[in-house]
Amino acid sequence: MVTWEEVELLSLSNGGMQNGVFYEVSRKGSGIPLINVGDLYQSAPITYERLELFDANDDEIKRFSVNDGDLFFTRSSVVASGIAHCNYYRKTTEKKPVVFDSHVIRFKTDTTKVVPMYLYLQCISPKARKFFVANAKTATMTTIDQDILGKCLIDLPPLPEQRAIAAALSDMDGYIAALEQLIAKKRAVKQGAMQELLTGKRRLPGFSGEWVEKKLGDLFDITSSKRVFQSEWRPSGVPFYRAREIAVLSEKGSVDNELFISYEMYEQYTREYGSIQSDDVLITGVGTLGKVYVVKEGDRFYFKDGNIIWLKSKHLINSNFLRQLYFTEAIISQVFGTSGGSTVGTYTIKNANETIVPYPPLDEQTAIAEILSDMDAEIDALTAKLNKLRNIKQGMMSELLSGRIRLTEQEAAPEAVAATKSAELPKQETATETAHKGGHNQQFDDAVMIAGIVNALYSDKYPLGRKKVQKCLYLLRRHQDESTAAFKKKAAGPYADEVRYKGGEPIAQSAHYIATTTVKDKGTTFARGSNISQALGYIKSWGKQGDIQWVTDKLKFKKVDELELLATVDMAICDLEEAGTAVSVAAIKHLIATNEEWKAKLKKQTFSDANIARAIRELQTLLQGGN
Structure with missing residues (x-):
């Protein structure tokens, strides 16, 4: 295969670099789209739909009109790490010209030599960022000259390989965006189902018994654990969870934990004060309030008194049904409405005893909980696939942009193929169609x-x-x-x-x-x-x-x-x-x-x-x- 070159950024330009039109506040709000510094911090690529309007005159339009594939860099930053932040422009269906303001540097990309997306990815790589920061001028503000920008060294494969790399990463962005949209849709569907099923507005077929309201204190024995002092924490032993760990358990089903108590203490406390049992419910009472974890068969851990409320199951209510209720406004409002007390942001045993919940027949509770739990499981599985795709993309960028993995224009990155098979995604918009729609850090x-x-x-x-x-x-x-x-x-x-x-x-x-x-x-x-x-x-x-x-x-x-x-x-x-x-x-x-x-x-x-x-x-x- 052809060897990659290392070339200066300026050699990939057709027309060099320039600063843009002088920005005047009195001229904003009408006219044609304008790219400014804030747009560079949004997701790539920049597209005209999200740009504000600026009343540029004919001479400014002629001098500062943006071309498809142009790159843009920040000229100045309060801190060195923010200098030369890069994005690129992708033309879509707009009829109007687009201009850019004087606080950014426009790089006119020579598309006969380099693919704009590939060049953008090189300019945000660790190699380029290290160069820009090291060669910027630092005084009251950190600035960078066009001459310095132009000297940044770019790893350049032949155009067909650039296109293959850009296509592989663009496809991966498309798969990620499609999966994000699918997850958002699934969550919206689940939210709608909760609003109907957990309020009795819609009844499941075969259920007709009366819904009533009950206090949690009538359904559970509500208490907390025996106090464990910080001096008694250990680096190994039986896991010891605070509210933050219970919140993570509630969301992810597992948690990486660094705190433990000794086996001897655990055995003593569980013998004297009881141990968690399957279908018991733990609710966070401080920090992030009202997060619910339903104890599973085989769980073995201890938890912080006062921080976590322990609802000992009497099998009078389906615990997973109760967990779903804690996502609803009716319960959330009670959690936060009663969290004043003697401390700030607490949900106490007393509050929990008085919390009122809707109470349908037990078999209907079970059916509702199964439907909503199945929805949660589907969302969790899709989220795991999303995280996998994101990790794969990071690995692809590292390998493809350094030349450690080589592609031809006809080839697709094997990681991308494997990832899409594992994700089983529906066909949706590609990254170039979706990336401009949002994203910020x-x-x-x-x-x-x-x-x-x-x-x-x-x-x-x-x-x-x-x-x-x-x-x-x-x-x-x-x-x-x-x-x-x-x-x-x-x-x-x-x-x-x-x-x-x-x-x-x-x-x-x-x-x-x-x-x-x-x-x-x-x-x-x-x-x-x-x-x-x-x-x-x-x-x-x-x-x-x-x-x-x-x-x-x-x-x-x-x-x-x-x-x-x-x-x-x-x-x-x-x-x-x-x-x-x-x-x-x-x-x-x-x-x-x-x-x-x-x-x-x-x-x-x-x-x-x-x-x-x-x-x-x-x-x-x-x-x-x-x-």
Whole structure:
């Protein structure tokens, strides 16, 4: 076979590189589609359907009109890792020309030498990314010159092999997209079935008995486990599960666990206090509330008291029917509506005893549970195939883009063939038809939500600082029931360096969703960027307007010190709950006092006993149990 070449990126261009049209806010909203920085962070390829409009004049259209297969790179980034982020344009059925703005670099691809998708994949490879980051200029902003971009070395096989590689990976993207759509459809069907079958709106053939309502306390003996102290945890022995592990068990049916108790303790506790039995139900009472695991025959583990509610089966209700009920709004509203108590975000034994559930005849419960469980099993099997396909694709990219596996234009990657057979997918759209329809990552999500926060909080009269934005983002994530793992215990309270330096904030700045001004000794302030309307469009299309309205309603008029108090107390509460420690003012103060970054807070009036107590009460209402 023909040997691959290693060539400079610029040699694959027909017309070189250029920056785009100068962006003016007053000209957006009408005209022709415009590619800007934010579009580069969406799924590849870029297509005109998702672009905003810009009123370009005839001269700008002539100079900056985009060609099918052109590549685009970010010119600048707040952090080095964001420089030269790449995407490419694929022409579909649009009649209008498309232009691009001055904050991105357009690379005119010579399609007689290189397949655009293949070149894009090379430009996002670890080899290219290492080159771009190493050769960028770093000052206040990280920038990269067109000359530097052009010197990046590209591994180039003959055109037929490029097409074969692009086709194999494109087909794999198509299979993945088709399977994602199929799973989404199956989940929607299951949701509809739940709404009908679990409410009695639709009865299964052969069942006509009356539905009633009962309290869980009448159907189970409800308790918890014997306390196990952290000092008694072991690196091996009998698995010991906290709420987080039960939540994973509920979702996946298995869990990788690092905590154990000794066999001797397990035998003693189960002998004195009982052991889990088949059809018992375990429900998470802290963290992610209301996750249900039905104990299976042969299960052997112990679990954390207080964190997990133990429903001992009396065989008066089908346990799998009950598990399905905990996915319904009727039960979810009871879980979160009763989770105030003496702590934030808890579902207690008392709450569980009082939880009211619909109760059809037992044989109908069993039939409903079997139907819905079969649906779950089908979705789980499809999800496993999806994960397999994604792993196969990653392996294909590594092998095909390095030349370790060679293809001809007539060949298909054997991995792709095997994967499609194992997935048994229906024929659906290829990747080039579906990839442009969506897809975004956590960093881009953060960029958009930061823009939404800035839009909600910004005022010409009062400066909006980074500290307030960070606290609002933390509380918003808690409200959204999303991970706050990026936020660490810093002097200013929960603070996410990775959001500031590596992800959401620099992307929002590069995309001009936000504008920042830094003044020595006064810090950085935020304002609306020239392109913030695009971020607000994403918020609308993602259905997140309610979350931003929550920020406006709950956080806009709070002072920075008050937000620091709320965020700090909330993070402390999460730590206490995870450790199985009762939440109180004294416990929160002790946690703050024993943390080097936080202990100075207790010298401030903001963190007085009365204010901490008030924060505990306010968080109950503010977050409504979201974790």
